[in-house]
Every structure is written in structure tokens, then in C-alpha cells.
Amino acid sequence: GENVEQHPSTLSVQEGDSAVIKCTYSDSASNYFPWYKQELGKRPQLIIDIRSNVGEKKDQRIAVTLNKTAKHFSLHITETQPEDSAVYFCAASIPHKAAGNKLTFGGGTRVLVKP
Amino acid sequence: EPEVTQTPSHQVTQMGQEVILRCVPISNHLYFYWYRQILGQKVEFLVSFYNNEISEKSEIFDDQFSVERPDGSNFTLKIRSTKLEDSAMYFCASRAGSPEAFFGQGTRLTVV
Numbered sequence: 001g002e003n004v005e006q007h008p009s010t011l012s013v014q015e016g017d018s019a020v021i022k023c024t025y026s027d028s029a030s031n032y033f034p035w036y037k038q039e040l041g042k043r044p045q046l047i048i049d050i051r052s053n054v055g056e057k058k059d060q061r062i063a064v065t066l067n068k069t070a071k072h073f074s075l076h077i078t079e080t081q082p083e084d085s086a087v088y089f090c091a092a093s094i095p096h097k098a099a100g101n102k103l104t105f106g107g108g109t110r111v112l113v114k115p
Numbered sequence: 116e117p118e119v120t121q122t123p124s125h126q127v128t129q130m131g132q133e134v135i136l137r138c139v140p141i142s143n144h145l146y147f148y149w150y151r152q153i154l155g156q157k158v159e160f161l162v163s164f165y166n167n168e169i170s171e172k173s174e175i176f177d178d179q180f181s182v183e184r185p186d187g188s189n190f191t192l193k194i195r196s197t198k199l200e201d202s203a204m205y206f207c208a209s210r211a212g213s214p215e216a217f218f219g220q221g222t223r224l225t226v227v
Binding site for chain 2: 032034036042043044045046049051089091093095101102103104105106107108
């Protein structure tokens with residue numbers, strides 16, 4: 001089945017700097033790649049996603065890139081702010097498989113933005 | 116904004132007891148999921164549910180687990196005889212026709 005690896009597991013950045021989190025996936029049939037942000041004690045929140053028919057997507061300070069050939073995708077956060085501190089999860093989904101579309105998650109990255 | 120809600124937020128149970136975790140998915144959503152996260156580990160898929168039946172389940176989802184949508188609004192996960200290793204955060208998620216899935220806040224299950 002699908003396997004998603006995520007790096008780094010922890011990331012400490014100075015406020016205003018950029019943060020980059022990288023994920024790789026194993027199943028070339030995956031075509032949907034969401035990113036979730038989870039603050040302490042709260043639900044995972046979908047912050048951005050990308051489908052395999054595009055290579056890059058941007059939403060204000062966050063962007064996601066996808067390289068289908070290499071089977072990896074990345075989350076980029078620019079001009080980081082203390083409220084960006086959270087655990088970020090990448091995930092991959094194979095569509096239309098028994099109507100499941102289950103998500104396979106990476107291990108998470110704990111991001112700390114230092115003021 | 117509609118949200119997936121889960122109850123209880125924390126459940127402590129004795130080993131061997133049955134537990135039922137409850138979820139109210141977003142009302143117009145069609146696909147429902149349970150995931151779990153053991154402390155310090157990845158979020159793992161347990162089961163997906165569509166059209167009143169299980170559409171996919173993982174190896175974790177053995178005979179001790181069952182899901183039900185009893186009344187058209189609730190979606191429950193039952194663990195028949197809990198083990199210590201069932202201690203985890205359990206997340207419910209739902210989605211409409213598009214792939215974007217929305218998660219509940221989780222139920223922390225502690226088996227003692």
C-alpha cells in the first residue's frame with residue numbers, strides 16, 4: 001500500500017524566515033495531496049492541498065509543490081509568524097479506490113517559530 | 116462554519132470493556148472515516164464508510180472493531196473488548212464528493 005515519509009520531524013525557525021517541509025510517497029496512483037495543521041489540543045485543519053494535475057499551488061504565505069516524477073511534494077511557509085507554530089501533516093490519497101479515498105499520512109513535522 | 120464533532124473528548128476505560136466513540140459528521144457529507152493516532156506515531160487509517168457500508172478497512176480494523184451510522188447523523192466506532200494497545204487519539208473525518216476531508220477534534224481513549 002501507499003507509504004508517506006515526512007521530513008524533518010522538527011523544525012525551528014526564526015520569525016520572518018521561511019519553513020519547508022518535504023514528503024515523499026510510494027504509490028504513483030496517488031493524486032491528491034493535502035496538508036493539515038494541528039495546533040496543540042485542536043483538530044487537524046486542512047490548510048492547502050494539491051492535485052496531481054498541477055505542479056504548484058499558493059495561498060497567501062503558504063505554497064505546495066508537487067513533483068510526480070520523483071514522487072515528492074513540499075509545503076513552503078514564507079514570512080513565518082509565531083501562530084504558524086504547530087504540527088504539520090502531509091498526506092496522500094489514491095482516488096476512486098473502492099470509494100474509500102483514505103488518506104495515508106506522513107509522520108508530522110513540529111514547527112516552532114521563535115519570535 | 117460546519118464542523119465534525121466528536122464525543123467524548125476523553126474516555127478512560129478498563130481493559131476488556133466495550134467503548135463507543137461518537138461522531139457527528141458535517142451534514143451534507145457522504146463519506147465517513149475513522150483514523151487513530153497512537154502517541155508519538157503517525158495518524159493511521161482505520162475504516163471508511165459510504166452508502167451505509169464499509170468501503171475499506173485497514174489491518175488494524177479487526178473483529179473487535181465495528182462502525183455504525185444508526186440514525187443518519189451519528190457515526191460511531193465501537194471497540195468490543197479494549198486492549199491496552201487501543202489507547203490512542205481517535206479521529207473521525209468526513210467529506211462530500213470532493214476529496215477534501217474534515218476532521219473532528221478527536222477522542223483520547225485511555226485503556227487502563
